[in-house]
Amino acid sequence: GAALDISDAYLSYLRASSSLNGAGQVTVHLMVDDLAALGTAKLQVGKPLEIQLPKGTSAVKTIFKGDITTVGFRSFGAQQSNMIIVEGLESSHRLASASEFKAYLKQKRSDIAKAIAGRHGLATSEIKTTDPQEPYLLQHGNDFDCLSEMAAEIGFEWFVAEGKLYFREQGSEQPVTLKPSDDTLLSVSVRYTGTPVASAVKVHGWNPATQEVFTGAASKVGSPGALLNSDASFVTTNYGKAKTAFGKDLEVATMPTPAKASADTRAGAVARTMIGSGLALEGETYGNPDLRPGTYLKLQDLGSAVDGKYYLTEVVHEFTQSSDTRTLFYSSGHRPEKATDTRSSTEQWAGSLVIGVVTNLKDDENLGRVKVKFPTLGGTTESNWARLVSVGAGNQYGFDVMPEIGDEVVVGFEGGDTRFPFVLGGLWSGKNKHPDTTARDNGKVKKRLWQSVAGHKIVFGEDSGTAATFGITMQTKSGKAKLDLTDEKITLEADGGNEMVLKAGGSEITFGKNGALAIKCSSLKIDAQQAIDVKTSGGDVSLKGVNVKGEGTAGFEMKGALGKVESSGPLTVKGAIVQIN
Template identity: 30%
Template sequence: MSWDPKAQAALEGSAADPASLPAQGDLDSAALSEVIGLASLRMQAGAPQTEAMLSQWAKAQQTKSGLARVRGKVRFQGSAKARVGELIELKGVGKRFSGNAFITGLRHEIADGAWTTEADFGLDPDWFCNRPDVQAPAAGALLPPVAGLQIGVVMKLDADPAGEHRIQVKLPVLQAETEGVWARLMQSHASSGFGSFMLPEVGDEVVLGYFAADPSHPVVLGSLYSSSRTPPYELAAPNDTKALVTRCKHKLEFDEKDKVITLTTPGGNRVVLSDKDKSILLEDENGNTVKLSPSGIALDSPKDISLTAKGGITLDAVSSISLTAKADVKASGLNVSCQAQIGFTGKGNATAELSAAGQTVVKGALVMIN
């Protein structure tokens, strides 16, 4: 069995039919498996494999187990006919061993004018890779290896004595609480001068792994939540909320259900990008808001709104432009020009005044006063 990343499911291969084995002895593989109560053997591959590869693996294990069910040695008068990987027929050795034996080793000996051959039959049940000294020892045999992952607690984030940007972690289970160890910190992206930069806090519970099981080369793989160090959100079955929350409660929240992204500061400043409302909202702690929505753009403030430009400011609308104030409306400049394509009205409900320090000109095809 292995994991299939394409199907995102477990993939199985099998060797259901017993392998064709030499007929030897009075016990078959099924009878031997009943002794330990193991009807089938399940093997797991750590890396993804094809179904054909898994089936071949199962068949190889089944064949090897079958050839290992009867093992022994036999010595006879020297003969060159016996060959490794072929069969030799055993007779007169009892029903447990009689039959065709699979030759797995040969030794020829000539002594005192006599030639004898010794043949091994039956496979070793262990694979060669499980034998001592076949593979390099863990940690290169330089130090006692560390098995598996370890739990650590962050002690210090700076002042790495080696200058390698490591953090100091204590290992309570390994009784490394005083000095701890300096461990490299894995990031989702780490490059020269750029990448992600997220450090755990002092006191955080972290998981450590070790390169080549060497205790002198730990690496922090990640942090853990627990009942005493709870996550910022409750775990929920829909799993619609994703978020990044800092120690001071800066939040970047993703709502997968309503398709909303919210950026919030501890002081109450917010940016909300909402596909649900088809809007973008910018809001500060003073109550000022800017909202972009299907209705248009709305600016709202409990105080003043100022528009300042080093160049010009142009207001252009396909429809009308309306200026309304509860108090005065003032317009000033070196020259003020108001032009209407059809009609122009200037009206004061109480008083109206048209004046100039210099010449005043009023023109029209017909000028009416009162």
């Protein structure tokens, strides 16, 4: 924009900082006689702000470009000047005010970075696409945090500069050389700390389709190269010494990874943070606009052990009335702005739901508990006894569906404490199949069911279009014993080779294997409002009892091709008229 033109104003203080770990910031103090300048259109929140420093004798270079976010003043009394205070944030701060809830299918995190850049009018030429494609990614918050989270997951850095979104592993621009012999280097302090360090970094993942553990590994632990943030021999040598003295294989409990390529990338991100954290550098030079985060500083003439390149993560340009412009520079490792990082600590891992595979059902206390192993911890570490979350569980009641050994389950931890796990439920997968693939059709649920390990099941038919599929069915694995309940009828069925027995008290009805029906009871009463028809097509009908009585209120008739009436004692035939033909 145009230069800030305020009469009788002079600059008393300037501090402009930029960092790989957050939006750049600037503070400006202007001394004025009249505070009326605060009313000018250029000094308002939301207005653009650009700071430039001299480069050489005639050129200038931008060190900050963003927005005014704060304006204020300080008065020192009637006889003294007043101070106008202006603060601003580099334009990436706008990303924190823009949120998006969107799912990305079969895309890379760099693809999401490009989408974010497009929404904010940023060029994408510095977005590197070396990261692996993921089957599913979800943005569920503001663009700033999304970029920070994605960068941490894959070992990238991100920042905004010169109208571009940088999303990459590490910069490779030509370094700026500083040396004491020509007064370009005023001071520098460098330290290398050899802890923490690992000889290998591994991340375990879980493939639900095959129910197998896979392992990703960081490829640059042995030869870290740029990850050390310096090629100076004292840094590279001491890293090697530290790895030999302290290095062990580090297996990281991290967030889920869908494939080995993703696990390799995640392990690399953990290694990058660990390796880069060893170097700490801070120094000072005269105002130099060429120094900025994401570039290399080259130190010379300090000695062969320390001469070399150093990667800058933060740069501060500072001006005061009492001194020339100074540039402070720092290197402090790869530390993303957002604390969601790689979720590699036990607390972060245990604070989320994780996958478990059941290993033990022998609960000596008979509390319905199980033990599980955790695929993301390598698949060998076993949990404490985990209680089951069951529907309606209470004192000797509730729905008990105990998982089997080898079942995949979802595990949580009470208060994030791994000593107190609980199992929320089981999961289906490509290997652990759903019990009925016909339960859904054309996006609609046709039936709901519960099926035991043996194959017995209860089915709730939800398809109201047909009577046959709208009701409740209970059956054994083979289907030879089956109960159907519909609005039209109730059917209790046993296969022809099976016997079915109904018992109540001392009464019993038996449906025999050969089709016979037997009724056994202390007494039997049949009461019909209309006719009773007893008929056999090929056998005899026999009635037998201590006394057998037959009575018709209107008539009584017995008929057969042959007839016989016989009594072993007296026989009485009685009627108003008795006719014998």
